[in-house]
């Protein structure tokens with residue numbers, strides 16, 4: 172058993188309370204490898220933004236659960252080395268699918284876990300979430316739960332259709348489970364293909380797809396029911412068209428990839444939404460830079476040659492999200 176407190180990590184409690192009051196949101200960036208982690212820590216340290224390092228079940232399988240835990244511990248030390256005196260870094264399990272997975276993370280240094288039982292019937296979602304909360308809270312680990320279903324594909328999580336969170340359920344759910352934050356479904360979606368072209372309209376000037384707007388009415392209803400309660404948005408990459416264009420220009424094939432417009436995320440950040448999950452944008456930034464570099468430098472084969480611009484491009488994207496979209500800079 173290792174407590175996250177020994178590793179220099181923090182849970183989400185104070186961070187979220189400050190964010191809800193301050194009208195900004197904390198970035199939750201997924202990572203699976205060293206370059207992503209370096210870019211996240213550099214961006215957070217430079218902007219003095221609290222940050223949530225997210226590890227999915229797929230990431231634990233890809234990189235090894237033990238190694239990821241030590242990488243997060245290393246991230247705190249690295250942040251201090253970069254001059255960030257009091258790093259506000261959370262290690263969070265993304266989409267925990269069972270009590271056992273959540274317990275394993277609590278026992279190995281995570282400061283926050285998500286139990287995603289949103290696919291289960293309502294009462295079963297409550298029972299499983301409550302069980303995780305009761306365990307995690309003994310160790311002061313915070314718990315994110317989910318109500319409603321997001322469409323799209325993320326690692327092993329997938330659903331064909333989204334079902335908006337029902338505002339009439341949130342008080343009962345939050346009270347009975349004791350969860351610390353709630354992921355809701357208001358039209359965000361996992362992956363780089365958040366909407367089919369049929370669900371979108373086309374901008375007559377650029378010919379690009381314009382996704383349907385988020386259901387802010389549902390968000391506001393939920394906020395009214397649970398004033399000040401931390402709300403989480405998953406599937407909130409914006410799928411920057413310049414990265415998609417670079418990928419496609421250098422041999423990639425991502426036709427009609429579309430995300431959530433940043434203006435809408437900016438608006439959501441000002442509400443009780445205090446954690447916004449971004450994964451696909453990092454994948455796109457990395458892939459665009461690698462494709463471009465390798466196409467322009469066919470003789471290069473040292474991974475550092477193409478991973479350096481990849482890391483730089485991710486860092487630039489993370490800083491952009493922190494400063495221009497979520498507004499979490501200078502809050503840590």
Ligand SMILES: [Zn+2]
Nearest residue numbers: 325405406448
């Ligand atoms: Zn998610």
